[in-house]
Amino acid sequence: MRILILIAAMIVAAPVLGLGGVYLLSDAKLRDVTRDPPFDAPIPTDAASIEHGRHIARTRGCFGCHGQQLQGKNFDEQWDWPERAVAPNLALYAREHDNATLEAAIRQGIGANGKGLVSMPSYNFTRMTDEDLASLIAFLRSAPVVEIDLPKPKLGWIARWSFVTGEETHFAEWADAAPPLRVDAEAEPQRAFGEYLAMTMCNECHGLDLRGATLWDAVTPDLIIVSAYSREEFEKLITTGVAMSGRELGLMRLVAPDRFPELSEQEIDALYLYLTSLVDEPVPDGVFWRP
Ligand code: HEC
Ligand code: HEC
Structure with a gap:
């Protein structure tokens, strides 16, 4: 009799212990972060x-x-x-x-x-x-x-489980995986500025290195594709989200009109200069955002 009660108790407890384990393990993953020294630059007031x-x-x-x-x-x-x-x-x-x-x-x-x-x-x-x-x-x-x-x-539990398994x-x-800026700002200030803009605006979706990504529900192209655009076509694309081909661009169509119409001519020039120079650079593969 006692053994039956024990078995019954185990059957009831197992899912609870399992969920508790998932909770603790996923929380441990979420807390596993490396911190840079605290930010202490002065905040302007002008x-x-x-x-x-x-x-x-x-x-x-x-x-x-x-x-x-x-x-x-x-x-x-x-x-x-x-x-x-x-x-x-x-x-x-x-x-x-x-x-x-x-x-x-x-x-x-x-x-x-x-x-x-x-x-x-x-x-x-x-x-x-x-x-x-x-x-x-x-x-x-x-x-x-x-x-x-x-x-x-x-x-949710599914998200927590995917942290435990390492799937997410x-x-x-x-x-931590975002690559450093490479262009020498002293030697090529405009191209360096373009790289800076792209690496703080476009790599949200186009891969941490701008060379395309497989995201949750979208595959985004390598920004080498900008070489196929003229300066005017490029401006139209990033301010409206309408591609040269007229193809529907999903998320890009949504974010471009919200974010990029107020880019200055100088910012668009710099972006265009940098992105059209990507042709000369190799594309690393086997990175987690581009499996
Ligand atoms: C929020 C996500 C997001 C951001 C931010 C974003 N894009 Fe996109 N972009 C997309 C998606 C999604 C596509 C379309 C993928 C598809 O349908 O092939 C796309 C497509 C493109 C294309 C391809 C157009 C074509 O002819 O096929 C270019 C060029 C492009 N984006 C440039 C940029 C540039 C430059 C920036 C930064 C200034 C940027 N994108 C920022 C999501 C984004
Ligand atoms: C794609 C959507 C998206 C964009 C773009 C975005 N955020 Fe967030 N942000 C979120 C979400 C969602 C959260 C809630 C935390 C989470 O779920 O990661 C968040 C959380 C935060 C937090 C609080 C973090 C915490 O929990 O303590 C800060 C601060 C923040 N965002 C600042 C910014 C700033 C500044 C920008 C622009 C430079 C920005 N975010 C752009 C979606 C976004």
């Missing part, structure tokens, strides 16, 4: 820097994902993988957190709770300069706070 910070926020997609008034956004219906991703209210977050916490979230993919982020594309901002980041922080703190009700984010990696790991 109007020109704050305006520059707004330009950075606009062209890097902060508004698209965190809301046009930075009020935050629930991604429940668009993305189901983490179960419920909620982009926080940035105007509020910037006032409630110090500079080092903001930097860790934006450039390193580490949340205020010390865990690797799972939906915020920090790997796109890893190479952002201290100056641009400081202006961005200044802007976020100056933006009016618009409060809305946001649900709590939720990391959090974005602090992605941020």
Whole structure:
């Protein structure tokens, strides 16, 4: 009799222990992050820097994902993988957190709770300069706070399981994998500026090295494809998301009109110069974002 009770107890307990294990193991993975020294660059207060910070926020997609008034956004219906991703209210977050916490979230993919982020594309901002980041922080703190009700984010069991198995990696790991900038800024300032822009705007989707990626539900092309575009066609593409061929570009059609119409002529020239120079560089393979 006693043995039967024991067996019954084990049958009841097994799933609970299993879920507990998945929870603990996935949390350990999420906490496994390497931190850079705390960010301590001065935050500017002048109007020109704050305006520059707004330009950075606009062209890097902060508004698209965190809301046009930075009020935050629930991604429940668009993305189901983490179960419920909620982009926080940035105007509020910037006032409630110090500079080092903001930097860790934006450039390193580490949340205020010390865990690797799972939906915020920090790997796109890893190479952002201290100056641009400081202006961005200044802007976020100056933006009016618009409060809305946001649900709590939720990391589901399927997502947790994929961290345990290693099928998914959090974005602090992605941020670590973002390659360094290579062009010598002294020798080729314009091409270096173009590389900087591309490596903080386009590598969210086109692969950490801009040479194409297999993402969750999209395959994005190697940006070597820009060589097929004239300067005018390229400008039209990145400001409207309409390809030279007239082909529908999915996500690109969505983000381009939100982020890139306010790029200056000089920024577009630099991007075009850099991206058309990619032809001469080899493409590394076997990297995790391009299996
Ligand atoms: C593709 C959508 C997307 C873009 C683009 C984006 N974010 Fe996020 N961000 C999120 C989501 C979703 C979260 C919630 C955390 C998570 O699930 O990873 C988040 C979280 C954050 C956090 C809080 C991290 C924490 O939990 O402590 C900060 C700060 C942040 N984002 C800043 C920015 C800034 C600044 C920009 C622009 C430079 C930006 N984000 C661009 C989607 C985005
Ligand atoms: C949020 C994701 C995202 C971002 C950010 C993004 N793209 Fe794209 N891009 C895509 C997707 C998705 C496609 C289309 C893939 C397909 O349908 O073949 C695409 C396609 C393209 C194409 C191919 C057009 C053609 O003729 O087929 C070019 C060129 C391009 N993007 C350039 C850029 C540049 C330059 C940037 C940065 C300034 C950028 N993209 C940023 C997602 C993105």
